Amino acid sequence: MQISNLLIPDLEEILKSDPAQAAELAEELHSSDLAELIDKLPDDLAVSMLGALGETEAAAALDAMEPGRRAELFQRLDRTKAARLADDMSPDERVDLVQSLPDEVGADLLARMPQDASREVRALLRYPENSAGGRMTTNFVALAPQLTVERAIEEVRRLAAEKETINEVYAVNPDGKLLGAVSLRDMVLARAGQPLSSVMDPEVVSVPPEMDQEDLARVFAHYNLLAVPVVDQGRQLLGIVTVDDVVTVLKEEQAEDIQKLGAVQPTEGGYFQTDFWTFVRKRAGWLIAIFMGEIMTASVLEHYEAARRAFTAIEVFVPLIISSGGNTGSQASSLVIRGLALGEVGVRDGARILWRELRMGLVLGSFLGIIGLMRALLVGHSGGGGMALAVGMALIACVTFGSVVGALLPLAIKALGFDPAVSSGPFIASLVDVAGIVIYLKIAIVILGAP
C-alpha cells in the first residue's frame, strides 16, 4: 500500500536514465502515494518525474502534495507546463498553490491559465486561507429544485467527471440562492417522479465564508457532515467544503498546537524538510523573548541580597518553589486551551474559571506545601522551623498564583483575538518565576524577620 523506502534509490536511477519508464511505474500508484514519492525525490528528479507523468496523474499527485514543497517544485517547472498542470488541479488546491507562490510567479501562472480558471482563483483568493471561504471549492453540482430525481441523476452523471464531489448536490433558485441539499443517497432512495424539492433537506447546515477553520471542523464533528455549503448573508451559494479538507485541517491544527504549546512558531514543512536556520529563527524568537523576561529573576534576587546573605538557606528552595508554580500554571493553561479548542469554555466563563482555579491552586499548593515543609524541616541543614514554614507557605501561594495566571492568560489572549495556544508552558513559567521569587522572599522575610 505505502511505497517502500527501499524503492527510492532504484527509482532515482531509472529516472536518470529513462524518465518515461519511471513515470510508467509510478502511475500505478495511488495519487496520494505518488505525491509522497515525489516529495522524497531531490528537486531535479521530482521535476523530471512531473514532466514525464501524464498530466492528469501529475495534477492528481500535485493535489495531494504538501503545499510548501509543491510551491518549490512549481517554480522549477517550465511555466507553460506549470500553467497546464495548475489548470488540471482541483480548484481549492489551485488557490492554495497560487497563495504559496511568490507574487510574481503566481500572477504569471494566473495569466497563463484559461480565463475562467483564473477568474475563479481570483474570486477564491479574497478569503483568508484558514477560513471556510479559503477551504471551499466552487466545483459542486447545483440544480433547480423542480427537476425530477431521474433528471437530476442524469445531470449528475453528465457533470460527475468535472466535479469534486457528487455525494451531495444543492438545489438553488435562479439567482443562485441555496434552497436545500440532496445527498446522492436520497436521490437513489427516492421514488420515481419525485421533484428534488420534495427530497431535499431545506434546513441543511451551512456556514459563512469567514468562519474560522477550527470552528468549521467543530461544525463537521458536531453534525457528522461529509460536506457543507458556504453561503453569504443573502444565502447565495458560494461553494462547498468537503470532509477530506477538514481532516487535513484537523491534522494541521493538531500539529500546530503541539508546536505552539512548546513555544515554537509553527512551521509548514516536516522536521527534516525544514531548513536548520529556519528552525533557528522559529525557535530563537520566543526563546530570547522569554529569556529577557527571565532576566528579571536575576534582578529580583540581586535586590534581595541582604535577605539572602542573612539566611543562606533561602536560595536553596528558589528553583523548587518557582518551578512548582510554573508547572501548575502549565496544567491550568492546557486545560483552558483545550476547553477553548473544544468550545466547552469561553471568555464569558472567566469568573467561574478564576474561582475554580483559585480553589484548585489552594488544594494542590497545600499538597506540595506539606511535602516541601517536611523536606525543609527534616532533610539537610537548611534553616529550621521558620524556614520550613516559609517554604510551605510560599509553595501554597506560588502554586495558587500559577494556577490562576495559567488559566486566565489563555482567556485574555483569546479575548484579544489571538490564538490561546501561544500562552505556552514556557511563557507562563517565565511570568510565574519572577512573581514567584518575590512572593517567596517576601513571605520568608516576614516569617524570619527583616534582615
Added chain:
Amino acid sequence: MQISNLLIPDLEEILKSDPAQAAELAEELHSSDLAELIDKLPDDLAVSMLGALGETEAAAALDAMEPGRRAELFQRLDRTKAARLADDMSPDERVDLVQSLPDEVGADLLARMPQDASREVRALLRYPENSAGGRMTTNFVALAPQLTVERAIEEVRRLAAEKETINEVYAVNPDGKLLGAVSLRDMVLARAGQPLSSVMDPEVVSVPPEMDQEDLARVFAHYNLLAVPVVDQGRQLLGIVTVDDVVTVLKEEQAEDIQKLGAVQPTEGGYFQTDFWTFVRKRAGWLIAIFMGEIMTASVLEHYEAARRAFTAIEVFVPLIISSGGNTGSQASSLVIRGLALGEVGVRDGARILWRELRMGLVLGSFLGIIGLMRALLVGHSGGGGMALAVGMALIACVTFGSVVGALLPLAIKALGFDPAVSSGPFIASLVDVAGIVIYLKIAIVILGAP
C-alpha cells in the same frame, strides 16, 4: 442552528409540567443539537426527556452524545427502556456504550437486547476501544460481485434504512472475503448491465482491526477516504470505519495531546463537567511526581554550599540558566512529538535528531549565552568577568543539554511503547533543572577557582 442557551430554563419548566410537549419541541432539532441539549439538562430532566421522546429520536440523540454523560444517564433509565434504546442505536456507539457502563449494568443490558444485537456487541468488544476494530461498525452493505449495477442499486435501496452508510458498498465472495469497494457514485455513473466486479476498485485501501486510531486517522488523511474496510489477515471483511468517527478521533486526540503536554492526565468530560476532585487527582499525580524530582535541586544547591558562600552572585543566575535549558527542551520535545504524530520522524531517526539538536542547542545557547554574559558583566554588582564568563558558558551548556534531552526523551518513550506526548514541558524542565544546576556550578567553580 445551535440551540440557544436561553431556551434551556424555559424548556426545563415545560419538561417539569408536560414532558410530551417538551419532547415535541425538541424533536424538531437536529439529533446532534438534541444531544447537546440533553447534555445540558440536569440528570432527572434529561431522563424524563429521553423517556418522552420517540425511540428513534432518543436513540439518534444518544448516538451523538458525549460517552461519559451518556453512560451516566443510561444507569438512571428503566432497564427495559434502556435495552430498547440501545438496540436502536448504531452498532459502534452501542459498543462504546457497553464499554463505558459498569460491568454488571453492561451485562444486564446485553441480556435484555435481541440476540443478534448482543452477539454483535460481544464480537466488537474484543477489539481495544482506540483501534480500528473498536471504531468500526458492522452495519455495511456487502454484495456479490456478479450482481449487475441495477440489481445492486435495488439491493442498496432495500437495505438503506438499516445500514450506517450506503455511500460505499463492498463486493465479497461467498466466504465473506473482500474483493473490492464500489462507491454509490461509481454505481450511479456505471453503464447499464455492468457487473459490480467491473466497476469496483479491487485495490481498495483496507486496514487491520488492531491498527491504532491515530494511524487510522493518518490513513484517512493520506488517501482522502470517506470510509475504510477493516479486514483480518485472510482479507475477511470484519467491518468498516466511516470518516465521521475519524473526525471525532482527531478532535479527541488533539484535546488529549494538549492536556498531556501540560502534564495533566487526560479526562473524558469537559472542563466544567469534570468534577473538581477528579481534576485534583488528574493534576496532583504528575505535579507531585515532578515536585519530587525538583526537590533534588534543593539538595544539589545544599551540596554546593561552600561555592555559594564564596561567590554569592552565583545563585542570582540559577533560575535564569535552568529555565533556559528547560524552555529549549520544551521546544525540542514539541517538535519531535509533532514529527512523531505526523509520522515524519521515527525512532530510527534518533542519531540524525541527536546531531541536529546538538548543533541547534549550540547555536541557540550561544545567542542566550551572549545576552546572559552581557547582563552579568554590565548590570548589577554581581561578580565581574569570571562570573560573567561562567554564566555565558553555562547557558550554552544547559541549552544544548536541554535541546538534546528534550528531543531524545519523546523518542525513548515512543520506543518503550508509550505515548510520547507524556514527555511534557514540565517533565523535561524538571530533568533539565537538576542537571542544569550541576552543570552551571561545576563550570563556575572551574572558572572562579574551587572555594
